[in-house]
Amino acid sequence: MAEKIAVLGAGSWGSVLANMLTENGHNVMLWSRNKGQVEQLNNEHLNPRYMKDFVYSAKLKATTDMKAAVEGANVVLIVIPTKGLREVAKKLNTILTELHQKPLIIHATKGLEQNTYKRPSEMLSEDLSPENRQAIVVLSGPSHAEDVAIKDMTAVTAACEDINSAKQAQKLFSNSYFRVYTNDDVIGAEFGAALKNIIAIGAGAIQGLGYHDNARAALITRGLAEIRRLGVAFGANPMTFIGLSGVGDLVVTATSKNSRNWRAGYQLGQGKKLQDVIANMGMVIEGVYTTKAAYELSRKRQVQMPITEALYHVLYEGEDIKTAISQLMDRDLTSENE
Ligand SMILES: NC(=O)C1=CN([C@@H]2O[C@H](COP(=O)(O)OP(=O)(O)OC[C@H]3O[C@@H](n4cnc5c(N)ncnc54)[C@H](OP(=O)(O)O)[C@@H]3O)[C@@H](O)[C@H]2O)C=CC1
Ligand SMILES: O=C(CO)COP(=O)(O)O
Numbered sequence: 001m002a003e004k005i006a007v008l009g010a011g012s013w014g015s016v017l018a019n020m021l022t023e024n025g026h027n028v029m030l031w032s033r034n035k036g037q038v039e040q041l042n043n044e045h046l047n048p049r050y051m052k053d054f055v056y057s058a059k060l061k062a063t064t065d066m067k068a069a070v071e072g073a074n075v076v077l078i079v080i081p082t083k084g085l086r087e088v089a090k091k092l093n094t095i096l097t098e099l100h101q102k103p104l105i106i107h108a109t110k111g112l113e114q115n116t117y118k119r120p121s122e123m124l125s126e127d128l129s130p131e132n133r134q135a136i137v138v139l140s141g142p143s144h145a146e147d148v149a150i151k152d153m154t155a156v157t158a159a160c161e162d163i164n165s166a167k168q169a170q171k172l173f174s175n176s177y178f179r180v181y182t183n184d185d186v187i188g189a190e191f192g193a194a195l196k197n198i199i200a201i202g203a204g205a206i207q208g209l210g211y212h213d214n215a216r217a218a219l220i221t222r223g224l225a226e227i228r229r230l231g232v233a234f235g236a237n238p239m240t241f242i243g244l245s246g247v248g249d250l251v252v253t254a255t256s257k258n259s260r261n262w263r264a265g266y267q268l269g270q271g272k273k274l275q276d277v278i279a280n281m282g283m284v285i286e287g288v289y290t291t292k293a294a295y296e297l298s299r300k301r302q303v304q305m306p307i308t309e310a311l312y313h314v315l316y317e318g319e320d321i322k323t324a325i326s327q328l329m330d331r332d333l334t335s336e337n338e
Contacts (some may be wrong), residue, residue: 012145014079030062031069048236051331081284085319088126096132110193119190135165137178140193141244142252159189188240191231196250197287199223202338203254208269226305261287
């Protein structure tokens, strides 16, 4: 059944998901705060800053007016970086109160909030009043916008404690090249999504330094161990970390040149300065901020996250990457399952 869907956020992922939902037959309105971008999407079906050379469906409509986007929508998909999520959620909450609407909320944000260490669904459940929303579903998994845009085969997870809402999201997004599984473990899905970006920066960095396949496999595997440790400490199901929103997303992000986090790490490994890498990316590098939040959270909770800690010292205290790697390798020898 065709649904009316508002998509908030027209960056690489929001715009490609909006396009896919349009092609799935839904009535989609894409919201962006950027007037020029909206005009170009509506008139030329292009969004070159975020998806160079990709031509969007002529049926996809965009607007800078959030109220117009949301009016009549029974689903709101939020695809905003962690840093801007509360600002957008608060604005949405005011609009939903005015419109007396109660849509299903789906989000695709991958990160943890600075200082509070909250997951995106926790932020949304605080800023969107219960009378203005149904359940909150997390859409997560190995899904670079660039691959979905060219209809490459992709599989992701729709996670929600309310499994019927997860199933609703599953139906909306699924098609011949995009397969959605359900999961009821929101905590695991969101920790996996946020923390894999840290390891992806690390994987890029070691490749930028000239290390090879063994090093990357070691980093991914031991990265997964510490992602799982932190997630489980907060109540995640350990099985979720061997699923799409865990190892799946970790593998794609830590091995793909499409990954903003991997590319950032690669440039750092080649000696570029963090501020220059951020300035030149032109898109969000969530892992830079998640590294700080996860490092602080792991210390507070007394969970061992040696790779995250090493990257924190590199990104925030200016430690030389080679020194950080030596320190990681020289730690006391230990058992794999600790
Ligand atoms: N790119 C991908 O392949 C995937 C990304 N994700 C996740 O999705 C989220 C979004 O990523 P992505 O699309 O890549 O990000 P981009 O950097 O490509 O785009 C971010 C979008 O969010 C908008 N935005 C940022 N802050 C605000 C704000 N305060 N108010 C209104 N709009 C805002 C930007 O608007 P403006 O242009 O005006 O700055 C832009 O449209 C991230 O958490 C990311 O980890 C998840 C899966 C895949
Ligand atoms: O989450 C993603 C793919 O699943 C996108 O990762 P990047 O932000 O590193 O490009």
